[in-house]
Amino acid sequence: MANPLKCDLCSKPATVHLTQIVNNKVHKVDLCEECAQAKGVTDPSGFSLADLLLKASLNPEPAASGMKCEQCGFTQADFKKHGRFGCPACFDTFSSIIEPMLDTMHKGTTHTGKVPQKALARKTLSDRLNKLELDLTEAIKSERYEDAARTRDEINQVKHSFGQKPPR
Amino acid sequence: MTIASLIDTPSELTDAASSKTAIVLMTRVRLARNLAGNAFPGWAKPTQREDVLAACRDAVAATAPMKRSLSINVDELSDLEKQILVERHLISRELSGAKAGAGVVISKDQTFSVMINEEDHLRIQVLRSGFQLKKTWAAINELDSALEDRLDYAFSPTLGYLTACPTNLGTGMRASAMMHLPALVIGNQMEKVVRAVNQLGMVVRGLFGEGSDASGSIFQISNQTTLGEAEEAIIKRLGSVLNSIIEHELNARQKLIEADANKLFDKIGRAYGILQNGHLLSSSEAMNLLSLIRLGVDLGVFPDAHRCVIDRLFIEAQPGHLQHAQHGEFEPGQRDLLRAGRLRAEFANFAKPNFTLSSDGPN
Numbered sequence: 443m444a445n446p447l448k449c450d451l452c453s454k455p456a457t458v459h460l461t462q463i464v465n466n467k468v469h470k471v472d473l474c475e476e477c478a479q480a481k482g483v484t485d486p487s488g489f490s491l492a493d494l495l496l497k498a499s500l501n502p503e504p505a506a507s508g509m510k511c512e513q514c515g516f517t518q519a520d521f522k523k524h525g526r527f528g529c530p531a532c533f534d535t536f537s538s539i540i541e542p543m544l545d546t547m548h549k550g551t552t553h554t555g556k557v558p559q560k561a562l563a564r565k566t567l568s569d570r571l572n573k574l575e576l577d578l579t580e581a582i583k584s585e586r587y588e589d590a591a592r593t594r595d596e597i598n599q600v601k602h603s604f605g606q607k608p609p610r
Numbered sequence: 611m612t613i614a615s616l617i618d619t620p621s622e623l624t625d626a627a628s629s630k631t632a633i634v635l636m637t638r639v640r641l642a643r644n645l646a647g648n649a650f651p652g653w654a655k656p657t658q659r660e661d662v663l664a665a666c667r668d669a670v671a672a673t674a675p676m677k678r679s680l681s682i683n684v685d686e687l688s689d690l691e692k693q694i695l696v697e698r699h700l701i702s703r704e705l706s707g708a709k710a711g712a713g714v715v716i717s718k719d720q721t722f723s724v725m726i727n728e729e730d731h732l733r734i735q736v737l738r739s740g741f742q743l744k745k746t747w748a749a750i751n752e753l754d755s756a757l758e759d760r761l762d763y764a765f766s767p768t769l770g771y772l773t774a775c776p777t778n779l780g781t782g783m784r785a786s787a788m789m790h791l792p793a794l795v796i797g798n799q800m801e802k803v804v805r806a807v808n809q810l811g812m813v814v815r816g817l818f819g820e821g822s823d824a825s826g827s828i829f830q831i832s833n834q835t836t837l838g839e840a841e842e843a844i845i846k847r848l849g850s851v852l853n854s855i856i857e858h859e860l861n862a863r864q865k866l867i868e869a870d871a872n873k874l875f876d877k878i879g880r881a882y883g884i885l886q887n888g889h890l891l892s893s894s895e896a897m898n899l900l901s902l903i904r905l906g907v908d909l910g911v912f913p914d915a916h917r918c919v920i921d922r923l924f925i926e927a928q929p930g931h932l933q934h935a936q937h938g939e940f941e942p943g944q945r946d947l948l949r950a951g952r953l954r955a956e957f958a959n960f961a962k963p964n965f966t967l968s969s970d971g972p973n
């Protein structure tokens with residue numbers, strides 16, 4: 443048990459130990475002298491604990507390594523290096539490492555604020571349109587002309603409901 | 611609008627703050643937004659950055675607050691112009707150092723600015739002088755909704771607005787106030803305040819200079835977390851933290867006067883003397899002297915109407931503004947000479963201090 447605490451950022455022996463209560467949760471960060479200086483922890487004008495916790499959470503090797511975002515090619519190693527993600531789809535790919543991080547970083551783990559209603563409605567329609575167009579190609583290919591005609595009508599309906607604003 | 615005419619127009623921040631809330635110099639709300647299906651700026655290829663920049667510039671410029679705005683690519687700006695925009699809080703240091711394919715759109719009155727391809731595709735910002743959290747939120751909310759008409763935001767029902775850094779997930783909102791807290795600094799209470807504010811989930815930073823150098827006793831207080839709480843709730847919580855800091859600052863001022871008014875007046879009087887007669891002033895010393903004069907205004911030593919002069923000088927004594935006014939680039943040593951000269955000229959016509967406090971005490 444004589445295992446001395448290691449710095450959360452660089453694994454040198456830790457000499458600075460911080461405890462902070464954020465949203466009724468206790469957060470502990472152990473740092474070596476150098477990292478404490480570099481992060482401005484000794485600085486009375488304040489430092490961002492969230493930033494520190496983020497970097498600290500990147501250090502332990504999670505079980506599932508070698509994940510890669512199909513959309514943008516971003517890997518888990520890239521995240522460890524940059525502390526930023528590659529694209530919006532990364533949040534699906536890396537959800538198993540993001541979720542535990544959120545709990546220490548934020549007040550909650552579920553969004554309760556503003557929702558971009560108009561953008562979401564547009565997306566629902568364009569997703570539907572994409573699917574119908576696939577169906578149409580499929581129906582024509584397999585010579586199901588009645589299905590094709592019905593699908594084409596539906597496509598026109600969806601396009602119409604986009605109204606004056608076509609999707610980008 | 612051109613960058614030259616924007617720079618020659620004083621910023622909104624130099625407006626006089628009303629005396630009741632003079633402790634809060636400025637309110638700012640920032641929203642991080644990204645476009646669905648596009649790599650974040652730090653990971654995007656150069657052509658992807660250019661595409662996002664073009665799409666965002668068009669969408670932003672088409673909104674109502676951005677009529678006759680300045681819309682410019684970062685690589686079209688000189689170093690000095692970038693520095694001036696940073697000093698006015700219109701762009702971040704990160705954007706001023708961005709690679710190609712980054713830009714900014716700034717409204718004519720300089721209260722709205724949208725950075726494109728900083729850490730996120732869009733960093734929307736609204737600035738207001740004084741303590742105006744709710745109004746500032748309402749203004750940015752409206753601009754954000756107008757942009758949503760034209761842009762497909764990356765959004766997840768559980769994680770909210772998706773951002774390059776997980777610390778901004780959820781609302782993507784950072785609301786902050788810039789506060790002048792000289793009595794808490796003089797009374798060595800700032801460390802205690804920082805700790806208490808941190809425990810309430812808010813962050814305190816010195817505004818000028820790096821790290822511990824909080825020259826001018828000006829601090830920025832903002833929310834630390836963005837996920838799990840609605841925008842209005844964050845704004846409300848920040849507002850009550852700010853009110854309690856204001857109360858502590860006012861108490862600290864009262865205590866300084868009760869303990870030894872002459873000691874405080876001596877500081878203010880000396881600051882006045884140096885500003886009127888000094889010949890070499892570093893940025894940090896100038897900020898500290900101006901801070902004491904501003905405290906003097908709050909205490910009634912100088913007329914209320916002079917507060918806006920100080921607030922303007924807080925910005926205009928910064929290196930970028932100083933060099934722009936002198937039409938050239940200068941070494942830091944030369945700048946100290948220029949700065950002192952500028953301040954001597956301003957203070958030659960400044961009201962004389964009146965050290966007899968009114969009977970109803972400081973406000």
Ligand SMILES: [Zn+2]
Binds near residue numbers: 454473474476
């Ligand atoms: Zn370390």
Ligand SMILES: [Zn+2]
Binds near residue numbers: 511512532
């Ligand atoms: Zn990705």
